[in-house]
Amino acid sequence: MRRLRLAESLVACALAAPGLFLLVALFILPVAGVLVIAFTDWQFGAASLNFVGLKNFTEIFADAAFRKALANTMLYTAIVVPGTIVLGLAVALAIESGQTMRAFYRAVHFLPYMATLAAMAITWEALLHPTIGLVNQVLTAAGLPTANWLRDERTVLPVLAIIGIWQNLGFAMVLFLAGLTAIPRDLYDAADVDGIDFWFDRFRLITLPMLGPVLMFVVIVVALHGLEIFDTVQTLTQGGPNHASDVLLYTLYRESFQYLRTGYGAAVTVVFLMIVVALTLIQTRIMDRKVHYQ
Amino acid sequence: MSGLELRNICKNFGSTNVIRNLSLDVVPGEFLTLLGPSGCGKSTLLRIIAGLELQDEGSVAIGGRAVDGLRPKRRDVAMVFQSYALYPHMSVARNLAIPLLMRRLNTLQRLPVFSAFVPGTAAKKAEIASEVARIAKSIGIDHLLDRKPSQLSGGQRQRVAVGRAMVRQPAVFLMDEPLSNLDAKLRVQMRAEIKELHQRLGVTFIYVTHDQVEAMTLSDRVAVMLDGELLQVAPPQEIYTNPHDRRVAEFVGSPxxxxxxxxxxxxxxxxxxxxxxxxxxxxxxxxxxxxxxxxxxxxxxxxxxxxxxxxxxxxxxxxxxxxxxxxxxxxxxxxxxxxxxxxxxxxxxxxxxxxxxxxxxxxxxxxxxxxxxxxxxxxxxxxxx
CATH class of the missing domain: 2.40.50.140 (Nucleic acid-binding proteins)
Incomplete structure (x- = not known):
């Protein structure tokens, strides 16, 4: 009996080993490395390093630019998540209720998510150009005020958030569509007979609760996408003007790879990771209680 | 009590005639079974009666009143689905209460938080809760009211589905193969319960099945349906001993x-x-x-x-x-x-x-x-x- 259990444990270890090795090599070791570096003054390529305790962290939080980047990232995420969810769900419902050209609409809305954002950013730059851009020309023609969208401190972050929504919309839509098709038709029939036949009641009492698990997944993933905002900032604004579009990952990139202050960058990374993990945990806890799984 | 009249019902899905010029009278309080193999159009006919599907031609009258243009909830029918179609995210109590909540509360009173400020809501909700409790007790599911459907056995779900249909006191009960998801033993037990329920309520039942045993044991009359047509409508014994058509004779009887x-x-x-x-x-x-x-x-x-x-x-x-x-x-x-x-x-x-x-x-x-x-x-x- 004991022997058998030993053999079983050996088999279990052997089966888990490859995955465990990859996890350690690709995730846990690098994270541990970053954690260690965050407490040093190491500069990339330097031969020596000193432990400086919490100095990097105190410096980060004393730094107005970092605090601005943190606030910008949060604001960006706070616009992108609800925007993506509401629009994605609306588009999914519209496609689901339509009879024709479903595949076309699906593809059209999913394209931005497939396209490389860095490349698409050039298109956006052209659209948003202050004089020859289509956006301002349309606004002028309609007699509405224009702006230098990407160079104005007031507009730059909302505009980036709209681009973020445009990109994530397809992802949310595809998942919502899958969720919608999984709702049994019978439920809507029963709802009809029971008197749930006004669209808002159907949505509130059947569709939304039945989409719960999908909704939770989409919220978490889109929130992570939002927190990881980097490529549009890098290609369109470089954090400007006056740090108005500075975000966490961009600060991290600038400090680590442009100024080569690796220790400082590592400290930013640690803060970023803690925020991501904390947010995800809170979301899962809150939503798990309210979401119905079949 | 209300009867049911179907006059010259036709229904096509694309080029397929699912129901061909079908007429049928159901006497008030009768237990009528639509019996036929799968694909014969019996479920479609039931859905037309419920208003979930619209007929291409012909008319449906319930209790002498034409219901053709009416939405399902205005037809005074209740339906038990093959899959039960219980709302999986709601408790049993709420599943049972939904038909009453949707009927008796107005739009404002149905809103989740806002309804607390609308006068009369609490009284109506209490009244509904007591009716739900009474129905639940009468079909022996009062101890399950707080559970979710996923925590119930097949037979319990079936009872909840029947309860949800009963709670509104409809003129006509529509049942779409309600026993086919149950195991053989439970099916016999639930069959008896449905028969007893019909005797107790005395309202019109229209019951769709492909199982001739259910049709023979439950019905006052059996309507044998094939390829969208009614072949014969008669009491079970007559269907068996005096079939009008070779297909009826072949469909009924085992072996x-x-x-x-x-x-x-x-x-x-x-x-x-x-x-x-x-x-x-x-x-x-x-x-x-x-x-x-x-x-x-x-x-x-x-x-x-x-x-x-x-x-x-x-x-x-x-x-x-x-x-x-x-x-x-x-x-x-x-x-x-x-x-x-x-x-x-x-x-x-x-x-x-x-x-x-x-x-x-x-x-x-x-x-x-x-x-x-x-x-x-x-x-x-x-x-x-």
Missing amino acids: KINMIDVKVREGGLAKIGGQVLPLEFDAKQDTLTIGIRPEAFRLTDSRDPNSLSSIVRLIEHMGSDLFVHVDLSGVPDPVIARLPAWSSHIAPGSSLHLRITTEQVLLFSKDGKRLKPQASVTPLRGLVR
């Missing part, structure tokens, strides 16, 4: 009725197994089909002048009966005879002498219509060697 094609000879004689049967019927036919129910065979011996000799192929023991598959000489397909269980000397390969109880024999013409002469087959005295 299936034996159908034997025969050539009609001069003087109205037909020959089965080298033996001649005299027949009496009006229509001039050269060939016809004789339908013999398995229980219309009797054991006899070789001295009986009317006996048919046969060879036993296989035997199925059913406890009270034996289903004996035999080859009758001169008949291409094996026939099934239902014999008493004490006929134990029968063994595969042995020969057997059977005779047909001619009163139970059914005659069908080539096109499947039942031939009903004065008597289907004349009494045995006419049998000649």
Whole structure:
């Protein structure tokens, strides 16, 4: 009996080993490395390093630019998540209720998510150009005020958030569509007979609760996408003007790879990771209680 | 109490005629079963009655009132679905309460938080809760009210589905194969409960099934449906003993009725197994089909002048009966005879002498219509060697 259990444990270890090795090599070791570096003054390529305790962290939080980047990232995420969810769900419902050209609409809305954002950013730059851009020309023609969208401190972050929504919309839509098709038709029939036949009641009492698990997944993933905002900032604004579009990952990139202050960058990374993990945990806890799984 | 009238209902899905010019009257308080194989249009017909599907032609009236343009909730019907279609995210209590909440509360009163400020909401909700509790108690699910459907067994879910239909006190109950997701034992129990429920409520039930046992045991009348048409509407016993159509005879009865094609000879004689049967019927036919129910065979011996000799192929023991598959000489397909269980000397390969109880024999013409002469087959005295 004991022997058998030993053999079983050996088999279990052997089966888990490859995955465990990859996890350690690709995730846990690098994270541990970053954690260690965050407490040093190491500069990339330097031969020596000193432990400086919490100095990097105190410096980060004393730094107005970092605090601005943190606030910008949060604001960006706070616009992108609800925007993506509401629009994605609306588009999914519209496609689901339509009879024709479903595949076309699906593809059209999913394209931005497939396209490389860095490349698409050039298109956006052209659209948003202050004089020859289509956006301002349309606004002028309609007699509405224009702006230098990407160079104005007031507009730059909302505009980036709209681009973020445009990109994530397809992802949310595809998942919502899958969720919608999984709702049994019978439920809507029963709802009809029971008197749930006004669209808002159907949505509130059947569709939304039945989409719960999908909704939770989409919220978490889109929130992570939002927190990881980097490529549009890098290609369109470089954090400007006056740090108005500075975000966490961009600060991290600038400090680590442009100024080569690796220790400082590592400290930013640690803060970023803690925020991501904390947010995800809170979301899962809150939503798990309210979401119905079949 | 309300009855139901269907007049010339037609329904097409694309180019397929699912229901063809179907008319049916259901008496108030009747238990009527729509019986037919899958794909015959019976569920579609039920959905048309409920208003979940719109007919292309014809009209539906419930309790003498045309309901064609009305949405399902205005038709005063309740439906039990094959899958039960319970709302999985709601408790049993809320599942039961939903039909009442949607009817008795107005739009503002139904809103989650806001409703607390609308006068009269609390009183109405309390009234609904007490009605739900009463219904739950009457069908024995009052201890389950706080559970979610996923925490219930199949039979309990079925009861909740029935409860949700009952709570509104509809004029007509529609049931779409409500027992087909249950295991055999539970199905028998729930069948009895549905019958009892009908007797207690006394309202009209329309019950869709492909299971002839359910149709026979539950119904006041059975409507046999095939390919979108009603073949016969009659009490269960009549459907069995006096089918109007070959397809009805074949669909009802287990094991299936034996159908034997025969050539009609001069003087109205037909020959089965080298033996001649005299027949009496009006229509001039050269060939016809004789339908013999398995229980219309009797054991006899070789001295009986009317006996048919046969060879036993296989035997199925059913406890009270034996289903004996035999080859009758001169008949291409094996026939099934239902014999008493004490006929134990029968063994595969042995020969057997059977005779047909001619009163139970059914005659069908080539096109499947039942031939009903004065008597289907004349009494045995006419049998000649």
